[in-house]
Amino acid sequence: xxxxxxxxxxxxxxxxxxxxxxxxxxxxxxxxxxxxxxxxxxxxxxxxxxxxxxxxxxxxxxxxxxxxxxxxxxxxxxxxxxxxxxxxxxxxxxxxxxxxxxxxxxxxxxxxxxxxxxxxxxxxxxxxxxxxxxxxxxxxxxxxxxxxxxxxxxxxxxxxxxxxxxxxxxxxxxxxxxxxxxxxxxxxxxxxxxxxxxxxxxxxxxxxxxxxxxxxxxxxxxxxxxxxxxxxxxxxxxxxxxxxxxxxxxxxxxxxxxxxxxxxxxxxxxxxxxxxxxxxxxxxxxxxxxxxxxxxxxxxxxxxxxxxxxxxxxxxxxxxxxxxxxxxxxxxxxxxxxxxxxxxxxxxxxxxxxxxxxxxxxxxxxxxxxxxxxxxxxxxxxxxxxxxxxxxxxxxxxxxxxxxxxxxxxxxxxxxxxxx
Amino acid sequence: xxxxxxxxxxxxxxxxxxxxxxxxxxxxxxxxxxxxxxxxxxxxxxxxxxxxxxxxxxxxxxxxxxxxxxxxxxxxxxxxxxxxxxxxxxxxxxxxxxxxxxxxxxxxxxxxxxxxxxxxxxxxxxxxxxxxxxxxxxxxxxxxxxxxxxxxxxxxxxxxxxxxxxxxxxxxxxxxxxxxxxxxxxxxxxxxxxxxxxxxxxxxxxxxxxxxxxxxxxxxxxxxxxxxxxxxxxx
Numbered sequence: 001x002x003x004x005x006x007x008x009x010x011x012x013x014x015x016x017x018x019x020x021x022x023x024x025x026x027x028x029x030x031x032x033x034x035x036x037x038x039x040x041x042x043x044x045x046x047x048x049x050x051x052x053x054x055x056x057x058x059x060x061x062x063x064x065x066x067x068x069x070x071x072x073x074x075x076x077x078x079x080x081x082x083x084x085x086x087x088x089x090x091x092x093x094x095x096x097x098x099x100x101x102x103x104x105x106x107x108x109x110x111x112x113x114x115x116x117x118x119x120x121x122x123x124x125x126x127x128x129x130x131x132x133x134x135x136x137x138x139x140x141x142x143x144x145x146x147x148x149x150x151x152x153x154x155x156x157x158x159x160x161x162x163x164x165x166x167x168x169x170x171x172x173x174x175x176x177x178x179x180x181x182x183x184x185x186x187x188x189x190x191x192x193x194x195x196x197x198x199x200x201x202x203x204x205x206x207x208x209x210x211x212x213x214x215x216x217x218x219x220x221x222x223x224x225x226x227x228x229x230x231x232x233x234x235x236x237x238x239x240x241x242x243x244x245x246x247x248x249x250x251x252x253x254x255x256x257x258x259x260x261x262x263x264x265x266x267x268x269x270x271x272x273x274x275x276x277x278x279x280x281x282x283x284x285x286x287x288x289x290x291x292x293x294x295x296x297x298x299x300x301x302x303x304x305x306x307x308x309x310x311x312x313x314x315x316x317x318x319x320x321x322x323x324x325x326x327x328x329x330x331x332x333x334x335x336x337x338x339x340x341x342x343x344x345x346x347x348x349x350x351x352x353x354x355x356x357x358x359x360x361x362x363x364x365x366x367x368x369x370x371x372x373x374x375x376x377x378x379x380x381x382x383x384x385x386x387x388x389x390x391x392x393x394x395x396x397x398x399x400x401x402x403x404x405x406x407x408x409x410x411x412x413x414x415x416x417x418x419x420x
Numbered sequence: 421x422x423x424x425x426x427x428x429x430x431x432x433x434x435x436x437x438x439x440x441x442x443x444x445x446x447x448x449x450x451x452x453x454x455x456x457x458x459x460x461x462x463x464x465x466x467x468x469x470x471x472x473x474x475x476x477x478x479x480x481x482x483x484x485x486x487x488x489x490x491x492x493x494x495x496x497x498x499x500x501x502x503x504x505x506x507x508x509x510x511x512x513x514x515x516x517x518x519x520x521x522x523x524x525x526x527x528x529x530x531x532x533x534x535x536x537x538x539x540x541x542x543x544x545x546x547x548x549x550x551x552x553x554x555x556x557x558x559x560x561x562x563x564x565x566x567x568x569x570x571x572x573x574x575x576x577x578x579x580x581x582x583x584x585x586x587x588x589x590x591x592x593x594x595x596x597x598x599x600x601x602x603x604x605x606x607x608x609x610x611x612x613x614x615x616x617x618x619x620x621x622x623x624x625x626x627x628x629x630x631x632x633x634x635x636x637x638x639x640x641x642x643x644x645x646x647x648x649x650x651x652x653x654x655x
Contacts, residue, residue, distance in 0.1 A: 009528070016516045321512045324473060325573070326501020326529040328494045414473040 010338045024307040025347035031297030032348045035389060036355025036381050038289040044379025046282045051377045057234045058275040060136055061241045063268045064230040072259035081256055082227040094251055097239035100135035103228040105218055107184060115211055116182040117169040124165050125205045126183055128218030136232045139207050144177050144192030151214040159188035160212040163195040183211050186221050241270055301396045308340050308404035316411050323413035336405035337398060344397030352389060421581060421612045422447035427479035429465055439465045441635040447614065452607040454615045454623040457632035467616045471504055471583045472496045484580050501529055505574030509586035511566040513558040519545060520554040523572045544572035564595035571602060581612040588622055600625045
């Protein structure tokens with residue numbers, strides 16, 4: 001069917017009416033072009049959003065204490081309570097799927113300028129965290145190191161500065177490591193500078209504007225004892241947090257004599273639910289894009305089919321002569337199908353190439369823009385979608401030819417060559 | 421070469437039309453026969469049946485010793501392609517193909533390679549004095565040239581029989597005479613020829629004139645074309 005000879009035969013008929021072939025093909029071209037542009041744009045926005053939340057592990061949840069809402073075991077309702085490190089140990093033991101767990105204590109500045117270095121002072125939030133905290137809310141270490149186990153064990157008076165804190169307190173290019181910074185009246189030695197991966201997703205304030213202290217140190221020097229109000233955890237990817245979230249709360253409630261039915265005593269915030277919502281939204285956008293794209297493509301295909309019908313009608317005599325000269329039905333069918341296939345595939349591939357080309361240019365422009373947190377990133381349709389689109393083009397090209405081909409073989413040689 | 425036995429054909433329309441009412445006809449190999457008749461006599465139908473372009477209701481049609489009955493589309497196409505050469509009144513050349521490509525077309529359906537069939541087509545065009553017109557399209561050719569191209573196309577597959585439907589119908593008398601001369605030469609090379617015409621001058625240039633009237637053969641006139649003066653006007 002696709003020897004050079006046959007192709008030449010088809011090409012001859014397609015190029016015979018160039019304007020019409022071009023206009024016919026344009027419908028298919030436009031459909032594919034639109035599909036590529038739309039789906040690339042959709043991907044661009046999705047990639048942009050994903051870039052925003054880079055460094056955030058989706059399977060993350062935060063738990064924090066609140067006042068009880070039910071009386072239980074002789075306690076009044078409305079009781080304030082706190083967790084201890086031993087609770088976290090128990091949780092870790094009970095749920096092996098937990099990959100990292102860290103308490104976080106916060107100290108909001110009681111004085112106006114709580115962080116001081118040399119003569120400069122500014123207000124920043126202060127957080128006490130465990131080394132594992134970096135596995136939960138990932139941050140990029142720009143200088144030095146993160147808080148380590150030794151810091152925790154020996155309650156070292158060390159601190160990490162957020163990027164903004166460093167930039168505010170130090171001269172440009174000044175090495176902060178080893179310098180002493182006063183935080184809420186107590187001196188800490190700087191061991192590192194960190195930057196959060198994203199400025200858009202932050203729990204309890206951005207890391208960039210925080211001073212991080214070892215959790216134990218912070219509890220000790222600011223007299224917080226063993227009280228934990230807030231902790232975060234990450235579970236492995238196969239275990240969604242929602243699957244054990246309630247069990248975990250029950251465990252804590254039991255350890256603290258809180259009614260199992262108490263809904264408010266311990267609250268949580270599950271990031272994977274938010275991520276799920278985003279995923280659902282983008283799925284919806286993608287479905288919409290494909291419906292619109294395929295709809296446009298379909299009208300293009302119908303256009304091809306329509307024109308092919310007209311062409312067959314016009315070529316009744318030619319087809320009849322061919323039949324008289326010995327063309328078999330399969331010759332006629334394959335000729336009509338090949339014509340519509342060639343027209344569709346050519347137009348489709350050109351549309352796809354131009355679409356991909358334009359999106360490549362758009363990608364170049366957006367990636368050259370200085371802002372790192374653009375909402376539009378790397379717009380491309382993806383290899384899988386391109387393959388799918390190609391298959392759709394080929395199948396629809398054949399489908400477009402079916403009706404015209406059927407009409408063509410209905411033409412009997414005598415009808416065609418009968419002298420009018 | 422051709423044997424028709426009691427062929428009947430009815431067109432079923434709003435009013436059933438019994439077009440051929442028991443045709444019996446023998447055409448020997450190498451004969452040159454004409455079929456004459458008024459319009460509506462059934463001569464075109466007969467030609468269509470002879471050309472396996474149409475089927476018949478009852479009777480038997482033997483072509484080259486083979487019974488032509490209930491053939492599949494493919495068998496019919498193959499038989500037309502290899503056994504029969506068609507010449508039409510309006511030439512029926514494909515307008516977007518050159519003279520050479522038109523002549524080569526039947527060979528395309530025999531899956532002859534491009535080079536081989538183009539060479540063969542050129543050979544046949546040469547034979548009809550059209551070698552230098554090979555790359556011209558039909559609309560650049562005169563009526564006589566077009567008919568000669570279509571004759572080349574009919575002969576390129578080396579058929580057993582040529583069926584010509586009013587081959588001179590669209591030509592002036594001078595060209596008609598030339599075309600008839602060529603057809604005679606073709607016939608003399610051993611190819612059986614059946615010509616449908618309503619022009620006496622054409623029929624007189626064949627060996628046998630079959631007069632068709634109202635779906636039956638009225639009479640068969642034996643004729644000696646050598647007796648007529650070929651310089652006389654044909655129409």
